[in-house]
Amino acid sequence: MPKPIESPPSPRVTLIMTVRERHQPTLSAIESVLSNTVMPFRMIYADVQSPPWLSLALTELGQRHGIEVVRFDQHRWPQQVRKALVAQVETEYVVFLDNDLLVYPGWLENLVACADQTGAGLVGPLYLWGDGQSKPVVHMAGGVLEETPIGASRLLVDRHQEQNADLDQVADRLERRPCDFLEFHCMLFRRELAQDPEMFDADICAVHEHIDTALLARRKGYGIYLEPTARVLYRAFISTTVEDLPLMRQRWASSAVESSIAAFCAKWNVLPDDRSFGELRKYTRNILARNDPLRPISVLADLNLPLRMAELSQTRAGLFDLAQARGYGPSELALLNEACALASRLLDGGFRPCGRPFVNHLIGTACVLVRYDLRIETVVAGLLHAAYTHGRITGSNDDRAEIARMLGGAGSPIERRVRAYTEHRWDALEGGQTLTVDQAELAIIEAANEIDMRYSGEYEYSGRPAELSANRAQALARVCTTIGVGGMAQTLDLALRQVRPVATGVATGIHVSYRLDAEGRPQSLHR
CATH class of the missing domain: 3.90.550.10 (Spore Coat Polysaccharide Biosynthesis Protein SpsA; Chain A)
Structure with a gap:
């Protein structure tokens, strides 16, 4: 059977x-x-x-x-x-x-x-x-x-x-x-x-x-x-x-x-x-x-309030005044101090297309990040985001390895963020895919970068065409809101909508960041 x-x-x-x-x-x-x-x-x-x-x-x-x-x-x-x-x-x-x-x-x-x-x-x-x-x-x-x-x-x-x-x-x-x-x-x-x-x-x-x-x-x-x-x-x-x-x-x-x-x-x-x-x-x-891209002690209700143009500082003193007011501690301020010194060294003599010193743009970007209580590594990466693309030490292509060392060494928290910002590919951002916190940090730096350029009149006073698309701006705003800094999303919207009248003949007509050569002619900083 x-x-x-x-x-x-x-x-x-x-x-x-x-x-x-x-x-x-x-x-x-x-x-x-x-x-x-x-x-x-x-x-x-x-x-x-x-x-x-x-x-x-x-x-x-x-x-x-x-x-x-x-x-x-x-x-x-x-x-x-x-x-x-x-x-x-x-x-x-x-x-x-x-x-x-x-x-x-x-x-x-x-x-x-x-x-x-x-x-x-x-x-x-x-x-x-x-x-x-x-x-x-x-x-x-x-x-x-x-x-x-x-x-x-x-x-x-x-x-x-x-x-x-x-x-x-x-x-x-x-x-x-x-x-x-x-x-x-x-x-x-x-x-x-x-x-x-x-x-x-x-x-x-x-x-x-x-x-x-x-x-x-x-x-x-x-x-x-x-x-x-x-x-x-x-x-x-x-x-x-x-x-x-x-x-x-x-x-x-x-x-x-x-x-x-x-x-x-x-x-x-x-x-x-x-x-x-x-x-x-x-x-x-x-x-x-x-x-978390935000500092753990960040509990301030004003993270959902916009930053007005008059509040944006582009000076070293203004950056440190804001950082201290926001409660960044001694070790964070020390790291920020080192980053300011490095930014000044790498971009010494550099100008943005609108004619302002390049380092002012970097400090302005960092100020936006400090205003919204981003962790210090992200603030410093925002301050040094142009190190690889525009930084100069000797003027040769061999600078990249030395810049990596100055950022803390290849793969260090700051170097990793700056390199990722330099090399980033943004299909995930505009494609609606789920972002990692690391990717979101890059988006936040990009938003802060754009806010500084808009608030400083960089596009109007250079004649350089704006590059940020409406879809990309919306994607950046979504990231800001999702991580808890809705005020930064509002700030980006305000900056994009502002209209700044510029008198005839005062725009530089220069579309790239530059240094002046010995004859006073602008030479592109971009690698």
Whole structure:
């Protein structure tokens, strides 16, 4: 007789994926799980305010692969989503995953094997981090908590073991072992622990939710294990899209960070000062500094107000007065000072087509960027945006390598931005494609450049025809509005619409930037 058809084994694990700080990497994260997981599993994706394109793709992916998509139309923190969804779990284990990771073959099977063999309540993989392109390094091989009693309270310092180590150099000493904490990039729970009413504290939602989880598990008698044969890649350094900026800002807002720290400290009797949380605060600030074109402390309401022509300064003193008034700090001002000196050196004796000194245009561009609180690297790149195209040291074509060195070296934050502005291709801008923050910064510099030229009368007083098309101007304005500087979009519109009467015979008739030769004749600066 024919053998009866065997039903596929019931899954022992439910995977719940939540949004960490970006929507963009979601689909590749899901595809990674589908491609690199052999054992049966149930998967739930928490669709929290996904953009329309992603919601549609998730629906299609769910239909093809049996992924359950649970939609949340209001903002929910990952901890709140985990709390809401864990009640649906019926399997022995549940694994919580962030939506910006990639998994390696065997990841789930090895996590489950560790839980089976050790009886652990929590199991985590070896966490790597990188950009998904270059070779990753270790993010954490299990966490260590260092407690120091201070009077009736205590300090609690968390440390990532082997952080930033080359995996090839440490692989031989990595082994399954107990640890003090894991992270929600990827963390396996026993179901009974995950469904404990005390788990997933709604007040500890932005930071230290993983430490709260570990302390609670330990208090309830559960073991916590690192399983290094299970590996995942946290893609911390991928490019952030402009579309994801609001989520990124919300996720790492200092108010949310401090609220979570306060709730954690009250719950676990920990002092809230920087001895315990200094590195954490620095880390969250750096995330925003790395991903947001605006300065993290920018909270001024006037970002949505236009800059009037009379407010635009084109002098060094005016630039520094404005930067100090906007709250740029000592290190930022020092960098700006160096950039001003370099701009003066590279463009010494140079003039714009309208006859004004070239450096005035550069300072005017930087002033627009400072007025709208762009981060200092973007301001400096705006100030030096013409370094490669118009800068001169010896006058030879060999200047480019020396200019790169003066900008901080090839690939440095400033040099990279200036080079990108020089070499940029703008199909994505006018084609309506999603821009990365890096691309948006170039668009913002271009908008500031155009505002300065319009407000200074460069086109009228040179006779040079304007080059910015209406479509391009609209695209630049959209970028300004999207990143949160609607006032700059209004400024660009005002600058484009202004009409400046010019008396007959006073326009220079010169259409390129120039220096005067020994006979007083204009010679083009452009390479």
